[in-house]
Structures are given as structure tokens and as C-alpha cells.
Amino acid sequence: MKNLAYSLVLAALLHLAPAGAANQIAADHPHLAYTGRVDMADAKAxxxxxxxxxxxxxxxxTSLAIVLDDQNGKNYFNVFVDGDTTRPVILQLEKGSKTYLVANGLAPGAHRFLLTKRTEGEEGATVFKGIELDDEATLALPxxxxxxxxxxFGDSITSGMGNEAPDDGRDDLGKDKNNYQSYASIAARQLGAEAHITSQSGIGVMISWFPFTMPDFYDQLxxxxxNDSRWDFKRWTPDVVVVNLMQNDSWLIGRDHKLQPEPTDAQRIAAYQAFVARVRALYPKAYIVCALGSMDATRAGSVWPGYVTSAVANLRASGDARIDTLFFPFxxxxxxxxxxxxxxxxDLLTAFVRTKMGWTGAE
Incomplete structure (x- = not known):
């Protein structure tokens, strides 16, 4: 974003300033609206x-401060005030508990904020410890x-790895990762849908750049x-599921031959199909979009879209009519x-889902 450097500096300075807020709102206040797989075991943290x-x-x-306790000091968050998505305050978190003043000198009256995690699990977890408002200020209905x-369900593409990096620069820095501007989050907003992003950079179906795969990871809280945490899938049921995996498999198996003995074509199809079948078992009524791209797994001549197509054909043949493929071109x-x-x-995903689901506009 054009205002990235300014916003980072602003956030770094603001958290050092006295908040000047007297009304502390605990994290378990009923007018705070949480979205995503948030661990609420301790409702106040x-x-x-x-x-x-x-x-x-x-x-x-007239002011807003947010209290966050970051595990590693590597996470970044957006804060959008009063719906201004063009100029977020970007919080570069420090390790430990800090109070970040994100808005001051607002006009008296009603306001709103949205806090979103730009980064992912590899940067660590963040405990939300509440907000601070002016004396006498309150929260309204969410x-x-x-x-x-x-x-x-996806990898670095879905997470938004490097999406705000320079076109000709490195793209593995936390500051340049912004899930809010990933295709997943953009499409969800365009569709007027609440999104859960279950993704991890470097993850694959059969092999990852680390010792676990999406079939090991997808059900974690x-x-x-x-880890051994478990998400309760009954808490939230999607209408549409998008699976965008196999990019890392294409590199680690197809290019680098890191998985030995190397799986056959049939085994690659079966592994992907088995994971999608798990998703179907969780969400019997959802429309599943088996996507791939837009990195080089969808380049001309790549065999990987064919594996996805074959797996979906097999699932359709077994009676699953609410499933399809969508490939983002390389x-x-x-x-x-x-x-x-x-x-x-x-834009491609939005048009596809609107056609399949009959969704119009952004509710």
C-alpha cells in the first residue's frame, strides 16, 4: 500500500504515547465481534x-487504543477506522503486552473499527486483551x-505472502504479507461473505517445507x-469452500523430487482426493471449489491441474454434484x-461463485 511506510512509523510511535483513555473494555465484552478461528478458551484473553x-x-x-500481547514480536495487524480501507494503521507488534493507540482526535460521536491479522501462524499468536476508549465512551451493538x-484451505498464496512487496524485490518479509489483500479476502468481501482463512505458507497435501501437511493441520484451533489443538467444526459452517493447494507439492515432488519413493500419478490424485473428501465429510452441503494457481503449478504443460481435475471427476462419479474446479492462470x-x-x-473466483451459488451483489 502507498501509505505502508507512514502507517508503520505512525503505529510504532503511537504505541509509545500515553493513550489518554480511561475506559477499559475487556475482550469478553458482548459487543466485540470476532471472526475466524479464534481461541476463546479464556474469553478475557x-x-x-x-x-x-x-x-x-x-x-x-474521540480515541481508540488496542491492547495486544504478541508471542514473538513478528506479527502485523491492520486497523481500519470508520471504514477507511485505503489508509489502515498498520501495527508492527512488539513481543509482550503493549497498548497501541491507533486513533486520536476523532470527531465526537459514533465510530467503528476493524482489526485484522495480516500475518499467519508462522509469525506466532497474539492475545487480544481489550481496548481503551475515552472516559464515558461506550461500545454500541456490533x-x-x-x-x-x-x-x-490454502498455502502462501491464500495467506498473502509477499503481496505488498515490490515487484522486483524479495517477498518473504512479514511486513509485506497482508491477508486482507489476498485473493481470498478480496473475493469474500466482493461476495459479501464472512471468511475463514485456514492457510499456511509452504504447506502441501503430500509434503511441505516443514514436517507437517494440510491433512495434519486443517483441523487445528x-x-x-x-499442535494438538482442535477446532470445533460445528461452531461455523461455510456455504462455499475453496481449496487451493498443490503448489508446494509441485515444487517439492515434481521439481525437487524430495518425497521418496516418489508418488505415482494415481497416488497424487488419491492424496488430493482424500483431503477434499475430508472437507466434504465436514461440510456435506457446501459448494466446494477445487482451485489451483496463480503460481507456476498452472503454467502451460503442468500436470498438476490434471491431478485436481481427475480427483474432482472421481468425487463427482461417486455422487458429489456440488464440486468443481477453477484454475487461476499463471x-x-x-x-x-x-x-x-x-x-x-x-475477480475470477467472485464471478465463478456467483454463477454457481446464484449470489448477486454483496449482501
Whole structure:
């Protein structure tokens, strides 16, 4: 974003300033709206670890401070005040508990904020410890939740790795990762849908750049590494599920031959099909979109779209009619997609879902 450097500096300075807020609002206040897989075991200290997890509220007063306790000091968050998505305050968190003053000198009256996690589980988890408002200020009823729901299972593309990096620069820095501007989050907003982003950079179906795969990871409540936490799938059921995996498999198996003995074509199809079948078992009524791209797994001549197509054909043959494929074309750009590519992919996905679901507008 054009205002990235300014916003980072602003956030770094603001958290050092005295908040000047006298009214402390605890994290378990009923007018705080949480979205995503948020660990609410301690309602006064909920844990945000997945990319795109968010907190929204309507408030009164002239200032807003947010209290966050970050695990590693590596996470970044957006804060949008009064719906201004062009100029977020970007919080570069420090390790430990800090109070970040994100708005001051607002006009008296009603306001709203949205806090979203830009980064993902590999940067660690963040405990939300509440907000601070002006003396006598209050929270109003939270914004209404969208009626539509969409969940994404994916890798770095879905997380938004490097999407705000320079086109000709490195794209593995936390500051340049912004899930809010990933194709997944953009498409969800365009569709008027609440999104859950279940993704991890470097993850695959059969092999990853670390010792666990999506079949090990997809059911966790906490996104920090491979752990024993468990998400209760009954808490939230999507209308649409998008699976965008196999990019890392294509590199680690097809290019680098890291998985030995190397799986056959049939085994690659079966592994992908088995994971999608798990998703179907969780969500019997959802429309499943088996996507791939837009990195080089969808380049001309790639065998990987064929594996996805074959798996979907097998599932359809077994009686699953609410499933299809969608491939985001490889444009020749060799690094992680930047925001402009994410927007193009979001437009394709939005049009596809609208056609399949009959969704019009953004509710």
C-alpha cells in the first residue's frame, strides 16, 4: 500500500504515547465481534493466530487504543477506522503486552473499527486483551454479520505472502504479507461473505517445507505449527469452500523430487482426493471449489491441474454434484502474487461463485 511506510512509523510511535483513555473494555465484552478461528478458551484473553482473523466493533468517543500481547514480536495487524480501507494503521507488534493507540482526535460521536491479522501462524499468536476508549465512551451493538460464509484451505498464496512487496524485490518479509489483500479476502468481501482463512505458507497435501501437511493441520484451533489443538467444526459452517493447494507439492515432488519413493500419478490424485473428501465429510452441503494457481503449478504443460481435475471427476462419479474446479492462470510472474494478481484472481473466483451459488451483489 502507498501509505505502508507512514502507517508503520505512525503505529510504532503511537504505541509509545500515553493513550489518554480511561475506559477499559475487556475482550469478553458482548459487543466485540470476532471472526475466524479464534481461541476463546479464556474469553478475557482470546488468541488470534490464523491469517485474516479479525475483531470489529462500533464505539463512541474521540480515541481508540488496542491492547495486544504478541508471542514473538513478528506479527502485523491492520486497523481500519470508520471504514477507511485505503489508509489502515498498520501495527508492527512488539513481543509482550503493549497498548497501541491507533486513533486520536476523532470527531465526537459514533465510530467503528476493524482489526485484522495480516500475518499467519508462522509469525506466532497474539492475545487480544481489550481496548481503551475515552472516559464515558461506550461500545454500541456490533456490525451485523454477513449471512454468506466462505472458507479457504490454502498455502502462501491464500495467506498473502509477499503481496505488498515490490515487484522486483524479495517477498518473504512479514511486513509485506497482508491477508486482507489476498485473493481470498478480496473475493469474500466482493461476495459479501464472512471468511475463514485456514492457510499456511509452504504447506502441501503430500509434503511441505516443514514436517507437517494440510491433512495434519486443517483441523487445528491454533495455527502456530503442528499442535494438538482442535477446532470445533460445528461452531461455523461455510456455504462455499475453496481449496487451493498443490503448489508446494509441485515444487517439492515434481521439481525437487524430495518425497521418496516418489508418488505415482494415481497416488497424487488419491492424496488430493482424500483431503477434499475430508472437507466434504465436514461440510456435506457446501459448494466446494477445487482451485489451483496463480503460481507456476498452472503454467502451460503442468500436470498438476490434471491431478485436481481427475480427483474432482472421481468425487463427482461417486455422487458429489456440488464440486468443481477453477484454475487461476499463471501469468509468467515468477514470485508470489502481488496485490494486482490477487485482485485478478479474486475477480475470477467472485464471478465463478456467483454463477454457481446464484449470489448477486454483496449482501
Amino acid at each position: 482470546p488468541v488470534l493466530s490464523w491469517p485474516g482473523t479479525s475483531i470489529a466493533a462500533n464505539f463512541t468517543g 456490525p451485523p454479520r454477513p449471512k454468506r460464509r466462505i472458507e479457504f 491454533n495455527a502456530v505449527g503442528d 501469468t509468467g510472474y515468477g514470485q508470489h502474487p502481488r496485490v494486482k494478481q490477487h485482485q485478478a484472481n479474486a
